């Protein structure tokens with residue numbers, strides 16, 4: 001634990017030749033620094049290169065370009081069995097011909113550990129995943145959730161510097177998933193081991209991670225804490241992929257030191273006082289975005305940053321009601337929390353009702369065009 | 371009548387199973403019973419069966435002869451026991467060699483690129499498209515004193531000016547073994563390939579991930595997981611090798627007589643179906659005993675039994 005970073009990917013490219021004969025950069029110039037003891041997630045839709053990145057850390061694939069460092073050491077072509085990382089596979093990859101005990105002991109036997117030492121450590125790790133007493137079962141005789149724990153136990157018993165997890169909860173039902181998320185997170189905090197976690201479920205990534213790398217088409221779109229990624233998405237892709245967003249095309253009308261006035265042609269209106277960072281120029285074409293839950297609906301008109309519209313649809317989803325409002329032909333999503341009972345139909349907005357939408361400038365984001 | 375059938379579950383079961391039952395009775399049980407009955411009979415001087423209950427054939431098989439050279443009433447001649455033992459050891463050796471050859475081949479095919487696997491499997495199957503007997507004759511052409519192998523060796527020896535006498539390879543136990551191994555190789559390759567191919571790649575990766583190198587992965591993961599294929603292949607090879615007579619007939623001549631040859635000759639040359647039937651039953655019982663103990667230890671090839 002001397003190196004600053006548990007895992008580092010430096011400008012890593014992984015190029016595959018597809019069966020059709022085309023070259024494909026599954027991972028495209030990715031640089032990531034994963035800190036020691038961190039719960040780090042790679043989040044992205046299917047095919048964005050998450051698994052490939054993870055496999056390069058594990059050593060199942062070698063980068064076409066760039067370098068992977070583990071605990072500060074360049075990995076080059078080091079085979080998996082010489083890396084101090086362990087993997088929890090998506091399909092668990094448990095050895096069906098071995099018992100639970102033998103599965104977990106496998107990695108220790110490979111290290112040449114003594115018999116009583118093995119027994120002690122297997123017992124300990126089984127306690128950790130709360131499966132004491134299952135030693136003699138075969139993996140087939142366990143439920144999906146139990147198999148998942150065995151897969152985690154088998155990897156953790158080696159006390160790796162880094163634990164790699166490739167969508168480990170993908171096969172579980174929602175309730176179990178949520179329980180396991182909390183359990184895994186607790187385990188990680190208790191052990192202080194670096195977790196690199198791959199998922200396409202943003203809620204899962206948000207729940208568990210210290211930091212998230214949002215990936216798309218082999219590239220890292222943004223890296224940051226869940227709050228940063230949600231509240232300050234780096235670009236339109238992230239704003240769209242994480243949570244929901246309303247987008248408007250706009251132009252910077254004027255800039256003061258930290259604030260901008262943006263003109264939105266579609267609404268024939270401007271939004272004033274938007275806090276912005278450096279790097280923008282007056283007249284620049286930009287995208288404006290605002291989260292649906294951050295748009296407020298007001299009964300009475302106000303002067304600034306308000307827009308008159310008409311309700312076109314409402315959808316009740318339990319915790320929230322989604323209200324769709326037509327704003328000069330643009331559809332705007334508004335999420336209203338159901339803080340009061342909606343049993344009384346009068347508490348709903350009705351279709352055709354005229355409303356005023358308020359976009360507080362601090363909730364409006366200015367995104368540069370790619 | 372129909373109403374009663376509808377209420378009687380066990381009668382329904384019998385009726386539903388009856389086509390299978392008929393099949394089993396017609397093709398398995400009746401012939402077996404016939405063989406049993408005949409084996410207790412006696413041969414009439416003109417080669418017919420005299421039905422009786424005599425254990426003579428079995429006594430003869432186990433080596434007690436009433437037809438002795440030295441004029442004694444009975445004597446011991448282990449000829450038939452030797453034949454049984456020879457068949458057993460040959461079947462065992464064949465199976466061992468077939469496993470040793472088939473496993474690496476099946477492994478190679480299973481790990482080959484998916485697009486190439488079918489080609490390799492096709493190549494394995496091609497010999498099966500030629501007649502069994504013709505394939506054995508091909509070996510005769512290779513192994514003869516004037517055969518291809520001796521010609522090539524002679525030519526090589528000629529190149530280096532070494533005196534060369536053609537090797538006597540045909541009509542030896544070795545020739546029979548080679549022929550058997552060749553004939554039954556595909557029946558071992560296919561089941562082993564099937565079980566190897568079923569092993570998910572992630573298991574190899576998991577083993578490597580947990581610190582196993584190639585050799586350890588093979589010993590601890592690949593081999594145990596492919597045992598069902600080996601067991602199935604063993605059953606597919608051992609049992610027919612115990613019974614065939616063509617390979618030993620063509621490549622072994624008079625030198626290598628197996629139970630199969632014995633039975634065949636009793637029915638065709640010696641015209642003694644009663645002794646032939648007795649030998650057939652003993653062969654069957656022997657095979658059953660071996661298979662029984664084998665499968666008790668290793669399962670039937672679909673389940674892996676880890677002690």
Ligand SMILES: Nc1ncnc2c1ncn2[C@@H]1O[C@H](COP(=O)(O)OP(=O)(O)OP(=O)(O)O)[C@@H](O)[C@H]1O
Nearest residue numbers: 016017018026045046047048049050051052053200
């Ligand atoms: N061995 C390979 N040969 C060719 N192309 C590959 C190979 N492995 C992956 N790819 C391609 O690389 C891209 C990234 O694959 P990867 O498995 O990393 O995606 P992923 O982000 O894990 O997706 P998912 O969420 O579906 O698991 C995909 O387009 C995939 O088709």
Ligand SMILES: [Mg+2]
Nearest residue numbers: 050051052166
């Ligand atoms: Mg994946």
